[in-house]
Amino acid sequence: MSVRLIRPTAELFDSWSSAVTEFDGVHIDGSGTTAPVAGDRETLDALIAKAEQMADTSIPAPEGYVHNDLYWIVDADEVVGFVSFRHELNDWLRRIGGHIGYAVRPTRRRQGYARTGLALALDRARELGLERVMLTCDDDNPGSFRTIEGAGGVLEDKLEMPEEGHALLRRYWITL
Numbered sequence: 001m002s003v004r005l006i007r008p009t010a011e012l013f014d015s016w017s018s019a020v021t022e023f024d025g026v027h028i029d030g031s032g033t034t035a036p037v038a039g040d041r042e043t044l045d046a047l048i049a050k051a052e053q054m055a056d057t058s059i060p061a062p063e064g065y066v067h068n069d070l071y072w073i074v075d076a077d078e079v080v081g082f083v084s085f086r087h088e089l090n091d092w093l094r095r096i097g098g099h100i101g102y103a104v105r106p107t108r109r110r111q112g113y114a115r116t117g118l119a120l121a122l123d124r125a126r127e128l129g130l131e132r133v134m135l136t137c138d139d140d141n142p143g144s145f146r147t148i149e150g151a152g153g154v155l156e157d158k159l160e161m162p163e164e165g166h167a168l169l170r171r172y173w174i175t176l
Contacts, residue, residue, distance in 0.1 A: 003116045005071035005083060005124075007055070008032070008048045015079040016044060016072065019105040030082040030101040032070040057087070066090055069124060073104070073117040080108040085121045087128060096164055098171070099125065099133035114147045122151065125176055132175045139168035148172045 008016070017039030020028060025036035032047055032054075051070040054061065061067050066088050073081035081104035086093055093099070100121045104113045118135075125133050137144035139158055149155075153172035161169050 003073060003075050003080075003113065003120075005117065005120045006074050008044065008051050008070060008072060010041075010044060010048065012072070012074070012077060012079055013041065013044055015077065019079040019081075022105045022107060023103075028082060029103040030070075030084040031103060032068075032082070032084060064090070064092075066093065071117075071121070073102075073113055073120075075108075075113070078108075080105055080111075080113045081117055083117050083121050085124050089134060094134070095159075096136060096161065096169065098135040099130070100135050109143065114143070115150060118147055118151050122174065122176060130176060132173050135172045135174065137170050137172075139170050145170055145172075148174070 020031070020033070020037045020039045023037065027035040028037060031037065032050060033043070037043065054065065054068040054070065057067050066086050068087065069085040071083040071085070072079045073083060082102060084101040086097070086099050089099065100118065102114060102117050102121070104117070122133065135148050135153060137148060152174045156171045156173055159169045159171065160167065
């Protein structure tokens with residue numbers, strides 16, 4: 001497995017389009033997109049521009065947002081998943097989103113890509129000097145909470161958040 005994180009690029013358009021299509025229009029954690037996601041060139045071009053803007057710490061983040069690194073989890077030249085690494089937490093992220101969001105395309109799950117993608121995102125957090133990061137996942141997603149716990153995640157609490165689309169949300173901290 002030659003897994004790495006790369007920033008969104010038009011060079012992998014076909015693989016990215018195939019990956020987002022697998023999610024069948026639902027929200028894709030860590031992708032930097034809003035559901036439903038069209039796997040077309042216009043959507044990718046907008047995502048690339050957004051990723052560049054959000055990662056640029058020389059300019060202020062847009063109101064209500066924080067600086068954010070969007071990555072694709074890539075194995076060889078296949079987009080197998082997505083990672084969003086937020087440099088800091090605002091109120092919403094502290095409550096719901098955390099520092100890191102990720103997703104693996106359905107046909108590539110249970111193959112270690114989430115674990116590897118999360119480990120690489122934690123390396124990025126260390127590069128920025130963070131001492132700990134927060135991650136969240138739905139209580140009914142054992143694949144995700146096992147991945148977080150396997151990376152050293154310690155459960156802080158479980159919150160009922162039906163108004164936000166989460167019956168029960170787990171919030172974790174990982175000390176780096």
